[in-house]
Amino acid sequence: MKPSENGAGTDQQSPMVAVNALRKTYPGGIEALKGISFDVWPGEILGMLGPNGAGKTTTIGILTTTIRPTGGTAVIAGHDVVKESLAVRGAIGVAFQESVLDNEFSALENLRLHARLWRVPRDEANRRITRLLAAMELSDRANDGVRTLSGGMRRRLEIARALLSNPRILFLDEPTLGLDPAVRQGIWEAIERLRTDYGVTVVLSTHYLEEAERVCDRVAIIHEGRIVALDTPNALLRSLGEEALELRVEEDPANVVSVLGRLGLNGSSPLVMGKVITIPVGEGSAGATALLDRVRDSGVEAAAMGIRRTTLNDAFLHLTGTGVNGQNGN
Amino acid sequence: MIRTASLVEVAAAGTFTLYQRRLAVALKTVSGIAGTMAPPILWVLLIAPALDEAVGGFTPNIDYFTYVALAQVALIVPFTSMFSGINVIVDKEFGILREFLVAPVFRASIPLANALAVLTISAVQVALIIGLGEARGAEFDTSPSGVLWFGAAVALLSMTTYALAETLALVVGRQEAFGPLIPAIGVTPWFLAGSLFPLSVLPPVVEQISLTFPWTHALAVMRYGMMEGTESGLVDIWHMDSEPVMAALSVGVLLVMAGAAMALTLRVFNRKTMA
Helix, strand or coil, X not given: CCCCCCCCCCCCCCCCEEEEEEEEECCCCCEEEEEEEEEECCCCEEEEECCCCCCHHHHHHHHCCCCCCCEEEEEECCEECCCCHHHHXXXXXXXXXXXXXXXXXXXXXXXXXXXXXXXXXXXXXXXXXXXXXXXXXXXXXXXXXXXXXCHHHHHHHHHHHHHCXXXXXXXXXXXXXXXXXXXXXXXXXXXXXXXHHHCCEEEEEECCHHHHHHHCCEEEEEECCEEEEEECHHHHHHHHCCEEEEEECCCCHHHHHHHHHHCCCCCCCCEEECCEEEEEECXXXXXXXXXXXXXXXXXXXXXXXXXXXXXXXXXXXXXXXXCCCCCECC | CCCCCCHHHHHHXXXXXXXXXHHHHHCCCHHHHHHHHHHHHHHHHHHHHHHHHHXXXXXXXXXXXXXXXHHHHHHHHHHXXXXXXXHHHHHHHCCCHHHHHCCCCXXXXXXXXXXXXXXHHXXXXXXXXXXXXXXXXXXXXXXXXXXXXXXXXXXXXXXXXXXXXXXXXXXXXXXXXXXXXXXXXXXXXXXXXCCCCCHHXXXXXXXXXXXXXXXXXXXXXXXXXXXXXXXXXXXHHHCCCCHHHHXXXXXXXXXXXXXXXXXXXXXXXXXXXXX
């Protein structure tokens, strides 16, 4: 099921993941989560977008029962993550940010070990292993030691392993981190097939904007332990304006923003990243082209200027004041 | 999807799977098998006869070769346990522990399965020592009761020292730091446990300290079970007349130590693997 544009699921269904006021403070006082709440609906792909340290991995850790929350509740497939952790683990599959394979064994042996831990009957496990290896294009490497597999193959193997128990919900923590673009593309296609072929609900964390935009039905933007926005990628972009005027300036961008403001040319709210000023053009404005002409005529000096589509990074910058990769904004 | 199963089934199945995996890791390579089997063979075929030749005459009423062969058991078992601590660090830092932590198995199954795998490897090593020792002329008492005392002491020593190893591995967390602890903890107490000479020849303070080691009690019970005659070491520990009572007391001490060590391991495991 793909949720509606406002993110609500159908009334007939219960959320596959229900998180309410979830908090986590680590020993030493580091507050990783400051009371986040969200639901994930059956068949949905939810992306958690944020820079390193935003709280994405802590959230996945709590939902997969490897981190204890210090407040709030989280329910997975009807089971509380604290009180019914064993049942939760029986309902989920997880592919971690780092490679978590048994390096002493082959791809096939890793899958068989997983099947036994999740108590998949042997014949059924063999059928699923054959199917998943083929789906992840790993059939010809099944008997090779995992040490000999490339990064992309290892990641595909981990996704296959996570699916082996027919999980109702799959957690993918930074599934394409460190992979080259071609491999990343392959992983995205594999994730998209999870829903179409298996109907799996997916929660993934990422700090790749393209990944969030391309793969996810909804995106939760997480910043400093809080969800600052949760909506479909399109809705997040629309809230900012579909197009943006981008200026690359030589002088202090704050001065240029000030001048644009005095001239009434600063659009909805200018975003500054280094020497680049981005002015999203909101709905109902004169339009990006008209704004470009007016800025050009105003005498503001820019090394370059142009129009482009707004991205989730703009939305992220707008909502958090920092870029999704952690660079400082205005 | 996890099948409907009782908690006991889940616990047993999870522990057994993890146990088999740990054994498979240990025996995956030729070097792993050789490293496991070579020490007991070398000890029985070379070192024990040499020790017998060199110092065996210190007391006439025992067969020193048999005495030392049983001491080897008390050396090999903790040493194997300590070495297995490295696997805990590898699993945690580079390997598959995180996969196990999200598996529908009880968390306690993970260290328990490790301990059982180490116990199995130790049992094979002990069987080698006893078999080869017998072939080389050792005189073991293999009566059922003797074997039972011996087996209990070996199992409890293995569980205690493995629990200690896993706890240390989890606390230390790095192979570089754990490595030096292997000989320090795996071997040093053994020298003071009445392994090569009776406790009574140690300085009194050291003798008292040695009574707190599981090695001391285990070795005395092993000798009580498998050596005919006296000089098991139990009298040096308990200063009583009845050897069965003293053996039972030492087994009791070992039980308490093994239980406490496993409880500590489970506690440390939970704290170190759950943020």
